Amino acid sequence: MALDDKQQYQTREFKVVGTRVKRPDGVDKVTGKARFGADMSAPGMLIARVLRSPHAHARINSIDTSAAEALPGVHAVVTRADFNEITDDDFTADILDNCMAGDKALYDGHAVAAVAANSPAVAKAALKLIKVDYDLLPHVTDVDAAMAKDAPVLHEGRTNESVPDGMSPNVLARYEFGHGDIEAGLAKADRVIERTYKTEATHQGYIEPHACLASMGPDGQADLWCCTQGHYMVRNTCATIMGLEQGQLRVTASEIGGGFGGKTTVFLEPVALALSKKTGRPVKMVMSRSEVLRATGPTASSSIDVRIGMTKDGRITAAFAELRYQGGAYPGSPVEFGSMSAFAPYDLENVKTVGWDVVTNRPKQAAYRAPGAPMAAYAVESAIDELAKGFDLDPLAVRLKNAAREGTKASYGPTFPAIGLEATLRAAKDHPHWTAPLGENQGRGVACGFWFNFGGDTCVTLNITPDGTVTVSEGNPDIGGSRASMSMMAAEELGIPYEQVRTIVADTGSLGQNEVTDGSRVTFAVGLATIEAARAAKREMCKRAAMVWGIEEDAVKWEDGAAHPAGENAGKHPPMTLKDIAAVASNTGGPIAGHHEANPEGAGVSFATHMVDTEVDPDTGAVKILRYTVFQDAGKAVHPDYVEGQFQGGAVQGIGWALNEEYIYGDDGVLQNAGFLDYRIPVASDLPMIDTVILEIPNPGHPYGVRGVGETSIVPPLAAVSNSVSEAAGVRLTQLPMSPPKVLSALHSK
Amino acid sequence: MVQVKIWGSLAAMTDDQTEIEIEASTLRELLDGLAGKYPGLKPQLDRGVSVAIDGRVYNDGWFTPIKPDSEVVLLARLKGG
Amino acid sequence: MSKIHVTTSVNGDPTEFLCEADETLLDALRDRLGMTGSKEGCGTGDCGACSVTVDGRLVCSCLMLGAEAEGREIGTIEGMAEGDTLHPLQRKFIEHAALQCGICTPGLLVAAKSLLEKHPDPTEEEARYWLAGNLCRCTGYDKIIRAVMDAAQEMREAS
Numbered sequence: 001m002a003l004d005d006k007q008q009y010q011t012r013e014f015k016v017v018g019t020r021v022k023r024p025d026g027v028d029k030v031t032g033k034a035r036f037g038a039d040m041s042a043p044g045m046l047i048a049r050v051l052r053s054p055h056a057h058a059r060i061n062s063i064d065t066s067a068a069e070a071l072p073g074v075h076a077v078v079t080r081a082d083f084n085e086i087t088d089d090d091f092t093a094d095i096l097d098n099c100m101a102g103d104k105a106l107y108d109g110h111a112v113a114a115v116a117a118n119s120p121a122v123a124k125a126a127l128k129l130i131k132v133d134y135d136l137l138p139h140v141t142d143v144d145a146a147m148a149k150d151a152p153v154l155h156e157g158r159t160n161e162s163v164p165d166g167m168s169p170n171v172l173a174r175y176e177f178g179h180g181d182i183e184a185g186l187a188k189a190d191r192v193i194e195r196t197y198k199t200e201a202t203h204q205g206y207i208e209p210h211a212c213l214a215s216m217g218p219d220g221q222a223d224l225w226c227c228t229q230g231h232y233m234v235r236n237t238c239a240t241i242m243g244l245e246q247g248q249l250r251v252t253a254s255e256i257g258g259g260f261g262g263k264t265t266v267f268l269e270p271v272a273l274a275l276s277k278k279t280g281r282p283v284k285m286v287m288s289r290s291e292v293l294r295a296t297g298p299t300a301s302s303s304i305d306v307r308i309g310m311t312k313d314g315r316i317t318a319a320f321a322e323l324r325y326q327g328g329a330y331p332g333s334p335v336e337f338g339s340m341s342a343f344a345p346y347d348l349e350n351v352k353t354v355g356w357d358v359v360t361n362r363p364k365q366a367a368y369r370a371p372g373a374p375m376a377a378y379a380v381e382s383a384i385d386e387l388a389k390g391f392d393l394d395p396l397a398v399r400l401k402n403a404a405r406e407g408t409k410a411s412y413g414p415t416f417p418a419i420g421l422e423a424t425l426r427a428a429k430d431h432p433h434w435t436a437p438l439g440e441n442q443g444r445g446v447a448c449g450f451w452f453n454f455g456g457d458t459c460v461t462l463n464i465t466p467d468g469t470v471t472v473s474e475g476n477p478d479i480g481g482s483r484a485s486m487s488m489m490a491a492e493e494l495g496i497p498y499e500q501v502r503t504i505v506a507d508t509g510s511l512g513q514n515e516v517t518d519g520s521r522v523t524f525a526v527g528l529a530t531i532e533a534a535r536a537a538k539r540e541m542c543k544r545a546a547m548v549w550g551i552e553e554d555a556v557k558w559e560d561g562a563a564h565p566a567g568e569n570a571g572k573h574p575p576m577t578l579k580d581i582a583a584v585a586s587n588t589g590g591p592i593a594g595h596h597e598a599n600p601e602g603a604g605v606s607f608a609t610h611m612v613d614t615e616v617d618p619d620t621g622a623v624k625i626l627r628y629t630v631f632q633d634a635g636k637a638v639h640p641d642y643v644e645g646q647f648q649g650g651a652v653q654g655i656g657w658a659l660n661e662e663y664i665y666g667d668d669g670v671l672q673n674a675g676f677l678d679y680r681i682p683v684a685s686d687l688p689m690i691d692t693v694i695l696e697i698p699n700p701g702h703p704y705g706v707r708g709v710g711e712t713s714i715v716p717p718l719a720a721v722s723n724s725v726s727e728a729a730g731v732r733l734t735q736l737p738m739s740p741p742k743v744l745s746a747l748h749s750k
Numbered sequence: 751m752v753q754v755k756i757w758g759s760l761a762a763m764t765d766d767q768t769e770i771e772i773e774a775s776t777l778r779e780l781l782d783g784l785a786g787k788y789p790g791l792k793p794q795l796d797r798g799v800s801v802a803i804d805g806r807v808y809n810d811g812w813f814t815p816i817k818p819d820s821e822v823v824l825l826a827r828l829k830g831g
Numbered sequence: 832m833s834k835i836h837v838t839t840s841v842n843g844d845p846t847e848f849l850c851e852a853d854e855t856l857l858d859a860l861r862d863r864l865g866m867t868g869s870k871e872g873c874g875t876g877d878c879g880a881c882s883v884t885v886d887g888r889l890v891c892s893c894l895m896l897g898a899e900a901e902g903r904e905i906g907t908i909e910g911m912a913e914g915d916t917l918h919p920l921q922r923k924f925i926e927h928a929a930l931q932c933g934i935c936t937p938g939l940l941v942a943a944k945s946l947l948e949k950h951p952d953p954t955e956e957e958a959r960y961w962l963a964g965n966l967c968r969c970t971g972y973d974k975i976i977r978a979v980m981d982a983a984q985e986m987r988e989a990s
Binding site: 025028029121205258286481641642644684686687689 | 853858869873874875877878880911927933962964965968971974975
């Protein structure tokens with residue numbers, strides 16, 4: 001749908017938007033009252049646990065559940081045999097296979113059976129009584145090894161038409177983007193560098209493990225409570241897997257304890273429904289942390305070759321990258337987004353990326369904040385930095401010289417409209433951080449990042465209560481303060497105080513389809529729908545005022561929370577406030593509401609520049625983050641605190657990816673660090689304050705100019721930290737994470 | 751006719767052209783036209799694409815108008831975290 | 832399986848529960864007493880989401896057995912506010928937007944309260960090290976530390 005003009009950005013004075021109001025879920029969350037996925041119980045509830053494969057790759061010959069089923073307290077055991085096969089939908093068939101293995105276990109941690117029992121202790125004991133007869137198969141967990149012709153094969157026949165003949169069946173797809181002539185461009189360069197970079201798989205690391213509570217009856221109706229980024233997605237996916245009608249499955253999203261993309265699919269929910277169906281009882285499932293790490297998320301690991309040519313005055317003449325991402329045991333690594341975003345910040349005459357989607361014996365990757373982009377930016381921004389420093393050029397100046405701007409033909413095809421990259425680079429150059437002195441063993445790094453953002457199906461209903469307060473129902477789990485942002489936009493549009501509006505996240509029975517909370521879409525798309533719903537309510541309220549005044553509808557205008565006669569000819573009537581109109585709603589036609597359903601497009605791309613100082617300990621190789629500043633375009637920051645929070649959170653996740661976090665597999669293909677002690681995410685003492693500079697270049701596709709901000713902030717930090725550490729160490733690092741042993745070994749290689 | 755830019759790895763399905771011409775005035779006509787003229791593109795179209803029209807990305811809207819001089823670029827279907 | 836009868840005090844309330852011998856205090860609080868404010872993020876003492884106090888000492892309730900609560904005084908997030916008056920830390924967490932998803936918030940608040948009881952005037956570094964056992968994945972800790980430092984100042988001025 002094309003946006004009508006009123007949905008386009010129009011400059012305006014904001015009264016509520018841009019202020020730092022208190023969040024509506026604040027008190028519940030600081031008092032322990034907020035109910036997350038694992039906090040719900042139901043009468044007669046059973047507890048379920050999952051048996052997982054201890055092998056990286058194995059044929060499942062048989063599963064004997066009889067002893068488990070005979071254990072007192074056990075009510076049901078399910079295996080894949082309890083699910084109907086999905087033959088016409090590969091995407092959902094893969095999700096089912098990931099939730100419950102079919103004829104093969106494809107990774108360490110792959111679910112093979114689940115038990116529902118009357119207590120956790122019985123469920124746990126029952127798992128030990130399930131006998132699985134496995135034939136071990138050779139496995140592969142490294143992306144480059146998986147592409148070798150003689151590599152162990154996970155699936156036959158999944159390769160798509162884009163892959164040339166003769167490659168390993170583990171290579172599923174090939175992507176190529178770009179324009180111009182790479183070789184001709186490189187010939188004009190004063191220097192060409194060629195490097196290979198590697199990044200490890202990292203987990204989204206949300207602190208709340210997956211959890212759900214399912215209840216399904218023999219009448220084909222079911223209810224599900226779960227922590228998810230998209231309960232409508234959960235409904236649709238589970239309905240397909242369980243053979244339910246979507247309208248008969250009601251899903252309610254709990255408060256969500258972090259997601260970052262990792263809760264955009266299902267893991268437990270179909271299993272809980274199957275157990276509930278079999279037992280006739282509500283079934284609760286909660287993952288342990290080790291299950292979260294072994295069997296959900298993570299993002300892809302990558303191996304990337306980059307070739308870039310630059311003139312000695314800093315102009316990039318050609319840029320090429322070949323990206324190999326392993327996305328675990330199923331198709332769908334985010335390599336196409338890595339390939340599309342790798343060079344997006346630059347205005348390049350000759351640019352090309354080639355991406356390969358590869359499967360390995362690892363858990364199925366899930367989206368992680370700007371999926372696929374951080375590793376691509378890491379490789380590209382590292383190479384550009386090395387070239388700039390090799391010519392003794394200012395790395396910010398080099399980026400400014402090559403920066404994409406309005407009218408640039410992006411490396412992935414389209415021509416950019418107004419974008420904010422240059423603004424972030426100039427803000428970085430002007431910031432005192434850029435010129436602050438550095439000490440011994442210290443370095444400063446910068447890097448840029450890009451993300452697409454998108455819209456998607458969205459519904460909002462805005463109700464006027466009899467006392468003239470406002471409730472907003474939206475269908476997207478609130479992961480970073482979006483209920484506050486929706487209330488703010490509704491209040492802004494209606495001209496009433498923020499406190500007069502309360503926003504809730506409605507269940508799947510209450511609204512139409514809503515796309516998942518992902519793609520940095522919520523403040524943009526749900527915000528747009530909220531504004532439109534408020535405008536619809538205003539039109540209705542103007543109509544009611546017109547009835548009361550006995551004048552034409554179009555002779556009424558809405559201003560500052562009240563209906564006013566539009567001009568002299570409309571007669572002299574004192575304004576009717578929202579409260580006044582609500583009070584006579586029953587007398588003027590009944591309850592008043594506004595709603596808006598749409599699939600808004602035009603989300604507007606987003607850019608950031610990050611700057612970081614680090615210090616390297618020459619004796620241990622440990623890296624300390626000394627100072628960090630984020631510069632990002634937010635379009636319009638609806639609630640600046642939450643925008644800053646997104647910038648800071650993304651930056652710190654990127655710091656973890658750069659310095660500590662990695663999936664470590666042994667030769668046996670078993671994950672060796674499935675816990676928060678060994679999979680180390682950043683802690684408070686690792687970090688300084690994360691400074692932020694919010695730039696506001698309005699998005700033309702949103703009435704208030706809003707752009708998504710959630711994802712871009714994780715794109716630059718991998719490279720920014722690596723550029724900083726490389727300067728501090730005096731040697732270029734090309735692999736993540738830059739853990740102390742790797743840094744020490746680099747120092748020794750100098 | 752609109753000029754459509756497709757990504758490089760799809761060119762194997764379009765006689766090695768990355769710019770192709772399709773008679774279309776809406777997104778739906780564009781997608782149907784692509785599949786009709788180049789059946790080799792159908793598997794990718796079925797897996798999903800996004801389309802940038804004059805710099806703005808569309809995922810679904812069949813009746814999004816396309817002007818003859820619009821810049822139209824086929825993209826891998828966008829997803830997010 | 833015979834359960835253990837435990838007599839304890841939770842947030843000042845005399846409390847009894849039955850639990851398995853190998854059941855954690857966290858599970859007893861959540862599943863036996865319905866006090867779900869304490870969260871399980873890891874079950875191995877690495878994330879701090881289950882932080883409670885036992886006789887005034889900060890512990891991970893996932894690392895302690897329910898049976899060990901016998902005769903102790905347990906403090907949880909549910910006991911932090913007094914009636915409808917939030918603790919200054921709770922108020923400052925809201926004011927500073929020191930939470931996004933909120934799953935780590937109960938543990939961080941319990942840990943921060945314990946910090947300020949022992950060290951009413953911590954440096955930023957002391958606060959960061961004291962809270963290093965409480966993982967937060969959303970915020971990057973910036974606003975959490977600001978909220979704790981601001982609450983500390985307010986509490987000092989009030990005392």
